[in-house]
Amino acid sequence: MLLLIPGPVQTRPDVRAAMAVDIAPWDNDFKARYAAIRDTVRDIAGGVAGEHACLPLQGAGHFITEAAIRTFVPAGRKLLVVMNGSYAERMARLAREAGREVVALAVPDFRSVTPGEVADALAADPAIGHVGVVYSETGSGIVNDVVALGAAVRAAGRRMIVDAVSAFGALPFDLKAQPEVDAVVFTSNKCIEGLPGIAFAVSPIARVLECAGNAGSWSFDLSDVYATAMKAGWGSFRFTPPVQALHAFGVALDIFQKEGGQPARLARYRENARLLHEGVQALGMRPYLDWAHQGPIIVTVHQPADPAFTLLDFVERLKKHGVLISNFHNTPVPSLRIGCIGDVHADDIRFALCAIGTVLDEMGVARRQAA
Structure with a gap:
């Protein structure tokens, strides 16, 4: 069967075969593999060792998006969400149900948002602290220009969260060139061509430390993911992970690198x-x-x-x-x-x-x- 959906995607036989391996997630050999995966993901995101961290979380893209919102947007604060597709609508709902105030920037789903539209919305409401944007909107297929939008957000002195769930690994992203970004988030089962089960955020370490205590949730607290890694080692987990899916993701990452x-x-x-x-x-x-x-x-x-x-x-x-x-x-x-x-x-x-x-x-x- 040829699988033509935007995720979970069609995978290679060696990626699927990696799921058949029994692994203890706490085993020292696998800890080293997991730590290496985190570093590779950080590098693909344009992160810098010692300045940015890969923060994995069990679950789907909605989980990591909610975790990023909870961690970086304080409760009761405003988040401007660029509303030009169904996944932006989901981001807005996640934010509202986490107790954050959503300001919707309505844009047709057949085009990307312009930096001017974002700049105008931020100028109109100084209380907005963050902008949430979906990089690749799989409702329609449009792509929002996160570089241009980031420049507008940076000029306004605000922060940004980028949902790159269906973009990461295919569309370019350079975190070190976008200091306004608190988190770029994605999952294992899209453009890296792994299997479902784990999601990732890549974030500036300084911001993760500044935002400790914001989440109001132990499970969805990315600052706690970082704190655990600092305490127990970079190959450690807080809770039992989908370790076979993570192992398969490592194989998919190797293929990704070999492909170019x-x-x-x-x-x-x-x-x-x-x-x-x-x-x-x-x-x-x-x-x-x-x-x-x-x-x-x-x-x-x-x-x-x-x-x-x-x-x-x-x-x-x-x-x-x-x-x-x-x-x-x-x-x-x-x-x-x-x-x-x-x-x-x-x-x-x-x-x-x-x-x-x-x-x-x-x-x-x-x-x-x-x-």
Whole structure:
């Protein structure tokens, strides 16, 4: 089965095989491997040894996003959230339920936010201390320019939290060049092409120390993750980790480095996205985004207006042809979500496009444009 979703992604056999190894997380040999993984992740994020720290947390992207909000945004303080997609909406909900005040900056989900829009929102409300932004919004496929946005946040004297869950490892990020960023967060099962189970934040150590006691949660306190590492060693855990998933992530990191790291992965995903974007148009369908706004992680496509088309039927038929896509959408209008990431290559995309065309013909979908 060819898995074309924006995560968990299709993985390589040696990554999956790493899950079959029984490991004691407290074993000294594995502690060394875990410590090395943390250092590698810090380096990929553009962090500097002694200045930045990788702070892992068991669980999904929502967990690490909430942990970053709780740790760095004091309770009752304001967080400006750039609202141009469904994952921004989730960030806002996580912040509200953690007792932080959300100021929503509404932006259409078919384009990125501009630095000027963020600057204006910050100027209008001096009480806003942080900006939360989703780097790659997998609701629609847009990419927000975190470098330009960070410059606006820095000029305003505020801080920023970057949800890079579906971006990290593919889209560039340089933490040392963005001192306004308190945390860049991501998970094991996206562009590094590992398996689900663990999430990561990379943060300035000075800020982690300054924010000790903010979280109001032991489980979601990144300053406590750091304190434990300082006390028990960099290869230590606070609570029982998904150790097999972490072991598999280490294998995926090795593959990532051998492939050429972030630039090589971005090039492969961008080519996948180009083939998809052009290919669905050749089939008579319309991408949700213009190419100028299309990111490399997921291509979203308007559902055909033909009454013969239903999403669940389409997805189930496509599975029979060896391709699995998401059976839901996150856009205001009906759409399809087709992932470009994972162990997926140009020939896989061509195979998928052929299968999509076959299924549309099977369903009798003649009117393939959106309503």
